[in-house]
Amino acid sequence: MDRRLVHRAAVCEVLPTCWARVDRDRYMIGAQWPRDHSFYRPVLPHLHDPLLVLETVRQVGLLVAHVGAEVPLGHHFVMHAIGYDVDPGLLRLGREPADLTIDVTCQVHRRRPTGAVRLGVLTRIARGGDVLGTGFGEMTCLPPELYRNLRARSVSPGEVPDHDLPSVEPRRVGRYRAEDVVISPGGVPSRWLIRVDRDHPVLFDHPLDHVPGMLVFEAMRQALAYTERGIVPLGCRAELSRYVELSPPASIALRPGGGDPVFDLEQNGKAAGRVAWFMSPGAARDVPGPRR
Structure with a gap:
């Protein structure tokens, strides 16, 4: 291949x-x-x-x-x-x-x-x-x-990600290495900043001028683990409205309430997407697909 x-x-x-x-x-x-x-x-x-x-x-x-x-x-x-x-x-x-x-x-x-x-x-x-x-x-x-x-x-020359964002404790998000932790405390409960390391060998397998989507999804999965909502989501529905830039740090916010978790993705005061996660088998099947 x-x-x-x-x-x-x-x-x-x-x-x-x-x-x-x-x-x-x-x-x-x-x-x-x-x-x-x-x-x-x-x-x-x-x-x-x-x-x-x-x-x-x-x-x-x-x-x-x-x-x-x-x-x-x-x-x-x-x-x-x-x-x-x-x-x-x-x-x-x-x-x-x-x-x-x-x-x-x-x-x-x-x-x-x-x-x-x-x-x-x-x-x-x-x-x-x-x-x-x-x-x-x-x-x-x-x-x-x-x-x-x-x-x-969209991209301002010279913008670089902030590598100094503190990470949450790896074991809280199912990780062994700090370099694999991609969330940082966001200052308020149920909100986190996304940590970006352009030297990560998997998430940045090759140079990119934006944050890869898989890094964003991993940040949300780590937030689920941090809040003890689970680490094995069996379904996902993501609607994305713009690229996530390397800087300033983007944030993910877990919506309040019970039921399956939903995150809002934001950067620089602008919405960048919405992602719903489903923790039970078949829970995502009844969710409408994206509009064409």
């Missing part, structure tokens, strides 16, 4: 293993999760990290955009929405790596004369012949010149 198709620099971070087109907009993709991972470590004694599901959906979306929707390598992707819903059986840690078969439908919603492409992907994830999960993503693919123009209006 060409790592450029999933926007990864390190071969060991590539999850898809093979792909085949089976219909006009349908693909079968093989993927594999390692028994252990340098960052997405097993949770509890016997489960794969559920954020591997999100990373798999993300990589599969990039892959089919390139090989199916004919988006050239070098284009930039703006993620508008992403989510998943899984049975715990999908996450079961075995004595061998987890081999997955992913049935993917990719639909191009819009092609602009500028070269921008809006598309959506729907996935059904099987393990051992049983479909145990689903996922979706909505994204826009931008040619380099259009992306540069877009980012020129």
Whole structure:
């Protein structure tokens, strides 16, 4: 598998293993999760990290955009929405790596004369012949010149992240190493700042001019662990409205109330997204997907 198709620099971070087109907009993709991972470590004694599901959906979306929707390598992707819903059986840690078969439908919603492409992907994830999960993503693919123009209006020259933000205690968020902790106390209960380390070998697998989405999702998962809401979310629905910049620090705020947790993502006084997490099997299935 060409790592450029999933926007990864390190071969060991590539999850898809093979792909085949089976219909006009349908693909079968093989993927594999390692028994252990340098960052997405097993949770509890016997489960794969559920954020591997999100990373798999993300990589599969990039892959089919390139090989199916004919988006050239070098284009930039703006993620508008992403989510998943899984049975715990999908996450079961075995004595061998987890081999997955992913049935993917990719639909191009819009092609602009500028070269921008809006598309959506729907996935059904099987393990051992049983479909145990689903996922979706909505994204826009931008040619380099259009992306540069877009980012020129958002990025201030010389802005760098604050590496000195204090971390919460690693064990409170299910981590062993301080360098893997991505949240800092936000000054008020149920609010945290996102710590950004551009030298992190997984979250910043290659240079980026913005905070990667997987770092934002990990921050929320760590906040769930910190508040003892759980570390194994079985579903997620994220709607994202803008890039999270490297600076100033963005914040995540857990909405008050019971039920499944919902986070608001903000930066510089502006809303950047909303993410709902579901802690019970099947809880995310009845949540409407993103509007097209």
